[in-house]
Amino acid sequence: KTNSIVPIRNESMNIIKKIYDEVCKEPKNAYYDEKDGKIVPHVVGYSFDIGEVKKLVENIKDDETVKVELTVRLPEITEAKLTGEMFSDTLASYSTKYNPSEVDRSYNMLLASNKVNGTVLQPGGEFSYNKVVGERTVAAGYRNAKVFENGRVVDGLGGGICQVSTTIYNAALYANLEIVERKNHSFAVVYAPKGQDATVVMGQIDFKFKNNTKYPIKVVSSVSGGVCTVTILGTKDQNYKVEIVNTVTSTKNFETIY
Numbered sequence: 079k080t081n082s083i084v085p086i087r088n089e090s091m092n093i094i095k096k097i098y099d100e101v102c103k104e105p106k107n108a109y110y111d112e113k114d115g116k117i118v119p120h121v122v123g124y125s126f127d128i129g130e131v132k133k134l135v136e137n138i139k140d141d142e143t144v145k146v147e148l149t150v151r152l153p154e155i156t157e158a159k160l161t162g163e164m165f166s167d168t169l170a171s172y173s174t175k176y177n178p179s180e181v182d183r184s185y186n187m188l189l190a191s192n193k194v195n196g197t198v199l200q201p202g203g204e205f206s207y208n209k210v211v212g213e214r215t216v217a218a219g220y221r222n223a224k225v226f227e228n229g230r231v232v233d234g235l236g237g238g239i240c241q242v243s244t245t246i247y248n249a250a251l252y253a254n255l256e257i258v259e260r261k262n263h264s265f266a267v268v269y270a271p272k273g274q275d276a277t278v279v280m281g282q283i284d285f286k287f288k289n290n291t292k293y294p295i296k297v298v299s300s301v302s303g304g305v306c307t308v309t310i311l312g313t314k315d316q317n318y319k320v321e322i323v324n325t326v327t328s329t330k331n332f333e334t335i336y
Contacts, residue, residue, distance in 0.1 A: 094131055102126065105153035108160045110198060110294040117160055123151035163313045165296050170253035170320075171309040174245045174269040176238070178304045183223035183238035186214075190239040191301040194246065194308075198296050199289040204258060205250075205297070207243045207278050207285040214239065214280060226264050226277070240277050241269050241306055243285045246297065247276035249308040250287040252320045253295075258286035273324050291315065 105123030110116075126146050134144045178184050193211045214220045214236030223237025240263065247260060248270065263277045276285040289295050295312035 091132060094128060094135065098126065098128055101148070105151045107153045107155035108157040109155070110160070110164060110200065117157060117164075119157045120153045120155065120160075123153070124148045125151065160293075164294055165311040165313075167312060167314040169255075169291075169295065169310045169312045169314065170249050170251075171307065172245055172249040172252060173305050173307040174241055174248075175304055176241060176269060176301075176306060180223065180238075182221040184301070186220050186223055186236050186238040187242055187306060188301045189219055190236075190242045191299040191306065194242065194297055194299040196296065196298070198294055200294055201289055201292055203289045205246075205287050205289075207246065207276075208280055209284075211239065211242075211278075231265075240275070241267075242299065242301070242308075243278045244270050244275045245306045245308045246299070247285060247287075248274055249297075249310050251322060253310045253312075254318050254320055255295075255310070256288040256290040258288050260285050260287075271322075271324050272326070274322065 102125045103121065103123055106121035108120035109118050111118050126148050131144075131146050134146070138144055176184060176187060190211045194207075197205065197210055199205055212218065216235065220236040220239075222233045222235055224231055225234035225237040225240075227234060244267065247257070250257060251274075260276045261283050262273065262275050266272050267275045269275075277283055278285050289312075291312055292315055293313035295310055298309040298311060300307050
């Protein structure tokens with residue numbers, strides 16, 4: 079639409095170009111600033127036809143003024159639209175069960191889940207579990223619990239946090255998000271179907287996925303009452319159905335060692 083007007087006097091082409099550069103600008107989409115946790119407002123674009131203005135200016139007297147209509151260009155994603163649509167849809171939700179009586183393991187899961195909860199990814203943004211959760215240290219509050227290590231079950235600092243990464247992995251799968259990096263455990267886990275787990279080791283193995291949607295997404299995570307739940311919120315811009323099929327491709331006989 080053309081509802082804004084800028085007066086232009088009889089000036090040279092250089093002056094007209096200067097006015098164009100000062101007044102006109104490209105529209106910019108509103109977006110969510112992950113660092114500040116706020117929506118950055120959209121920018122309205124303006125433009126006018128320099129050629130048409132030149133013709134008008136060439137035919138007026140020195141004391142006359144012409145009025146030039148500006149073309150107003152709204153961006154595709156305005157602040158109101160983003161506010162109304164952002165995180166309005168549940169892209170996917172997934173839950174796994176744990177044993178609350180395993181106090182130290184449950185506590186580790188809660189610490190990791192709290193770090194993940196509320197994480198926002200911009201379109202094209204990448205989620206790194208190790209980066210979000212951080213070092214698993216005593217200073218960070220983590221405790222010893224059972225972990226898989228070199229083909230054995232042993233006590234390890236931060237045991238249990240792989241169940242949180244696994245729960246996120248499955249939620250990301252069902253949300254149809256792009257999996258960037260993921261590796262399974264050396265053993266089958268009891269809290270997820272075969273082939274649907276995601277192990278993590280700080281500095282060695284990470285779990286990553288990318289927001290391949292057009293809108294920001296938020297990861298909501300909770301650990302309570304024997305259930306770990308991860309929900310991914312965003313904006314559905316297409317209809318899809320994700321189905322995961324597990325197939326056993328080979329087996330290996332085990333050996334009992336006393």
